Amino acid sequence: MRKETTGVRFKFWIHLIIWLLYASVCMWVYVVRAGYPDVILVEYVQIFLICAVFFYSNADFLLPVFFERKKYFSYTCWLLVSLALNNIIHYLVLAVIDGYWLGAKASARSLTPYEQTIGSVWWWFQSILLSFGYWFARLSIKRKEEVQTIRIEMAKKEVEQLKLVQDKLELENEVLRTQINPHFLFNTLGYFYNKVEDTHPDVAEGIVALTHIMRSSLRKVDTDGFVSLEEEVDNIDYLISIYKMRYSNNVYISFEKQVNCPHLRIVPHTLITLLENAFKHGDMHDPAHPLTVRLEADTTYISFFIHNKKRFGPKEISNGIGLAYVAKHLQKVYPDRHILQIDNKEFFYTLNLKITGESAVTLQ
Structure with missing residues (x-):
């Protein structure tokens, strides 16, 4: 719970800092570069608050509810509704509330209805465009995390399946060891070797080769699960000799x-x-x-x-x-x-x- 609260706080401060940087850049462009020194700070604060409202309403509600579900017509209708609400809010805040609070200052720099509409639409368009970018980036990260989670789950299942196969084979090998007494097996092969060593030396060589291969197969591997390459090479030589003899x-x-x-x-x-x-x-x-x-x-x-x-x-x-x-x-x-x-x-x-x-x- 504490970790989630810390994450929410961190996200809040990151968003706040980005909004402050964005507002500072816009104010510098409009006040300094564009030559509007009489712009009132209170109005700019109100404008960016309105932009934030439509930014998050589009990114957190309209896009996930309608656009992601391919309800494009419904999304377009709601987008037009948000544009209308934006114009009404801008009119009420800038024309009515500011006129009451700021008095002569607001009256001296009052805008025509056309200028006010163009300005409100421009700020709304910026907030919607930026919210598209924010929503797309967040969606991409979410899908990437989902794909990564799926891959991790698939890897875990594959490891579990391989472990089951390995355990099954080890169990079967253990059962084989208990069914076949190695001492009896090797003593018997030794007896056959002694019987044919003089009369059939080639068969005796085959028995020796088979004994080495079976001894390597029946013995337990080392603690690290590996065997020496030399032992594997010897088994290959023995196997080839058996097939040649056969x-x-x-x-x-x-x-x-x-x-x-x-x-x-x-x-x-x-x-x-x-x-x-x-x-x-x-x-x-x-x-x-x-x-x-x-x-x-x-x-x-x-x-x-x-x-x-x-x-x-x-x-x-x-x-x-x-x-x-x-x-x-x-x-x-x-x-x-x-x-x-x-x-x-x-x-x-x-x-x-x-x-x-x-x-x-x-x-x-």
């Missing part, structure tokens, strides 16, 4: 990496999920169009590029949420510090991700 090396995959700072941190499973999407929907059996993957990283940026030929016909089962989840998660973690560009053409698919600035957080 198709008896009859796939063409080019993975180029230039990582000058392997200890950078990144959102977990971001890069490997994007690569999995290429494996699901890409054709890697054409030597003329291999799956091309490039990773560049330095202390200030991480750049990840994927280009593949599309596969037509039967595809692997996909729930379709991987890429959408990565995009939303990137927007949440790096709202202004990442660019995700996807060029989805008829025969080829290209993805380019770049994370810059403070998003590339170095390990302490």
Whole structure:
């Protein structure tokens, strides 16, 4: 309540100062510049009080009630009524009241009805014109605040939705951890590895790669919610080796990496999920169009590029949420510090991700 009262007082004083400045400029123009030294101060005070009445009546009543609601005919009628009232008030104040109060001074400088009408209309026109500007500025600020409020509300809802999705995925991951005993899983994979290490070394290598990927997926992330880029790169190497083994090396995959700072941190499973999407929907059996993957990283940026030929016909089962989840998660973690560009053409698919600035957080 005290804050609102202070705001009203501040607004009152601002308006009063502006009116005093406006009145001072007008008096200087008419008295000094135009050469009317016998103008009586009391008359000017009355004139500006009348102007203020029609200024605020138009800005605070006529324009909001009629003009904003597109009742232009009603607004025009009321505007003409205000003009008539203005002329009557000017006549009563300047001709009758001033004649009674000022006596000889007012009689010596009495105006003709024509001059009085022109003067009153001119002052009314100024007040109406200025009120239009004041109303428009206030309306613009109000609409800007409304748009800003809507954007803030939409941003809050989007953050809440992303939080719900994240909580759901974390819950599902926790449920998965409770359903699968990691020790049992890794012991079993270790047993398979020992059984085939001598007879099928390529299968043994695939088991090792799968073990590393699953260990990375099942373990909890660090307290900051990030993992090292080095771990993400290792998972990419393991995933590529598994796919090559799966198709008896009859796939063409080019993975180029230039990582000058392997200890950078990144959102977990971001890069490997994007690569999995290429494996699901890409054709890697054409030597003329291999799956091309490039990773560049330095202390200030991480750049990840994927280009593949599309596969037509039967595809692997996909729930379709991987890429959408990565995009939303990137927007949440790096709202202004990442660019995700996807060029989805008829025969080829290209993805380019770049994370810059403070998003590339170095390990302490």
